[in-house]
Amino acid sequence: MKPNWAVAISAGILAFSGMMTLASAERRAGFVFSDPRGIGAEFQLPNPATVSHTIFMNRCAGGCTLTPGSDGTQNQSDIIGNSTRHISQFGGTDAQWNAIVSCVKQTYAPFNVTIVDQRPASGDYHTAIVAGLPSEAGQPSGVLGVSPFSCGYLPNAISFSFANSPLPSSAGHEYADLADACWTVSQETAHSWGLDHKHDPKDPMTYLPSPDPTTLKVFQNQAGSCGEGSPRACNCTYNNSTASMNSYALIMATFGPGTPDSTPPTVSFQLPAASASILPGFSVIANATDNVGISKVELRVDGNLAGTSTVAPFQFTTSTAITQGMHTLELTAYDLSDNTGKATETVQYGQSCTNGGCTDASQVCVAGTCQAGPNTTGGLGSTCTNNSDCVSNSCGDDGTGNKYCVTSCDPATAGACPSGFGCISAGTSGVCWPGADSGGAGGCSTGGNGSSTLMLVGLGLGAMLLTRKRG
């Protein structure tokens, strides 16, 4: 069981101590201890042939109906008492549901366990109900989850994670708190494999919050005390002792190791389209899919991390400080095993043009995009001291006292810069430099072999020596 501490605490000391009687395995307090051998029994590994490796996460679309009776038969639960119970459907959005499923997959990834959210057509499986309220299952309010429990694996058990429970602490619902919901489902399912509570804030078997509430709890491969608010003897004998439990080792012994996932995710741009014209603060939406699950998608603009999204639809809002010209967008999707998939495209900020074809006379055409020209403050070719003086945020310095606002261009493309400018190489790309097409302004221009150098302040490259050549 996992109580909602905010409820337990606000209800006062009595409710709190009621929760603590959970160790004595009273029904009121949560565990339904179904092991006839009693408290402290030796943890028993199941016969591998009897173990189902499937967890069916059931959102109870349209509601679930459960009948009283022993766990082990689908839709029958001995948690619910003597009457038929109706569990209301998961109250969150599809995106919230998918995020919880993905998180539980991630939590169980080390083990040979398959998480599905469609009921298997046949065979044995654990049902993790992730829906409803505790009252609907005959449980006291404040209980976030409950599971049958014995000192070993329970086949075909039904665990409950009451995803629709309000969370007074955050004025939301359990289903909207990904880390908390994931914690509850992980704990309740593992009770059905014979795991007790662990007095370890990093392990999902705990009652203790993480120091950072957004940190996901994972099964710890480390023996430690059982317990809720404080350490106590374990309800089962694990490894010849009731003094400690190792969650990871018990689950590994029950299910075996998972198969490493080497299939990378795929990712693409839903918005903006490739080569689209964009405006400052434009939005990016990524489509990302994976055979197991996506953990996050990152957006980079011109190589700089611009945002991280962990929940579909993977959406980003970019900086309003974007400069005129072409920009490279890159998406990186990570799956639950940290395999990555990438997509890149270029977009432009500014009116499209062919050379010389800008309707605004103060603008010039650079690489197909209109941008501020030399007669505009901060425009291409205007003098500058710092990057921030330039619309392009790039102030070039040829090392001989000439400093002009520059913009990137491709030296291999004829006519990449407007009239009066030439494209000179600058590291891996180039910049438009005044006079470089005529050999006039900007100093040194004599040789065809481009022997002089240019120092660039901007373009995010730091101070950099540039080989100059004719554009």
Ligand SMILES: [Zn+2]
């Ligand atoms: Zn529990």
